Amino acid sequence: MNAPVKRRTDPERAQNRRNQVLQAAAVCFARSGFHAASMSEISKEAGMSAGHIYNYFDSKDAIIMAFVDLHAEDVLMQLGELDSRDDPLQAMIDDAPLHVDKHLDGKKIDLPLEMFAEAARNPKIAEALRTADYKVSNRFRPIIKRERERRGLAVDDALLDGRIDTMVSMFHGLSIRGIQRPDLNRTSIVEGWRVALTALLLT
């Protein structure tokens, strides 16, 4: 009777260990920078031996790929939640304070800025980012299309591309703005976001 439980438990345990490594990697990337963080620093932070880490990830590149996947999974989960709301477009606008807080909070697991800089030099990372974004866009786009159709708004492909790219730019850029201006007024920027999101989603 125990066998099926064990089969379920082991992958779960491996998954937990993997997540433990990714959490540690996030801490090390933030502290030392993407390049300087070594496998040995990450293993120390995770409280594992370097040898043990190599059971789960065979290189820093592999950790980075898993990071990109984990981030995409997180976004997909949020989009599933958004899709279940009564009025997803209005919900995005109403949730502006949450989006702003999330992107200004450097402590959450997010893609470090350096990963994008690195993508310009490392085709494997570039490919991982592109693949993850296709998954996210393929989930996001039909929600926006359906809800705009329901409202009788234009839904041609070029328009949807432009609206989505502009919104995603806003999300990415807010993390940078938060670094540039740590004294940024959250209440004010939430209002700016509401204005821009309303125009992009509901016109």
Add this chain to the structure above:
Amino acid sequence: MNAPVKRRTDPERAQNRRNQVLQAAAVCFARSGFHAASMSEISKEAGMSAGHIYNYFDSKDAIIMAFVDLHAEDVLMQLGELDSRDDPLQAMIDDAPLHVDKHLDGKKIDLPLEMFAEAARNPKIAEALRTADYKVSNRFRPIIKRERERRGLAVDDALLDGRIDTMVSMFHGLSIRGIQRPDLNRTSIVEGWRVALTALLLT
């Protein structure tokens, strides 16, 4: 008769040499990354001896500070140009294709993404970015305020902060979006930008 000419020429020559180093540094940051680019790599790229570079910059940090200043000067010049237009707010919207091209073009001298990541760890860089942004904001804000007043639109401080922070986020984020999606459709995103900028500037 030559003395005054020489006094004018020498600082000019030094300035040219400094710019030559900054151009070389931009190439090295893009190629090797912000951390890995060394003073010796930068001097090789600039076609100068390492000793000669130290006449102009005493450390990589000093090059970075000069980079931040140069970028702020460039933005201030663009804002001066914007200020001289007949209708600066409408000009910003009409110029959306130029803004989009500029931020998708990684080759121009811009602040590398890694600089923002580094600012979270290096208080000197954080301070330089903040100081540069104050200069830029102090030039940008009165233009928007004056032109909104002229149109009878709201100009309270919180509103202006939020609109500016949202626009700056869009600018920053577009560089990231361009890395994430190299196949991004420029015509579509220009339309998205027009929609967002119109709402942020003219409502």
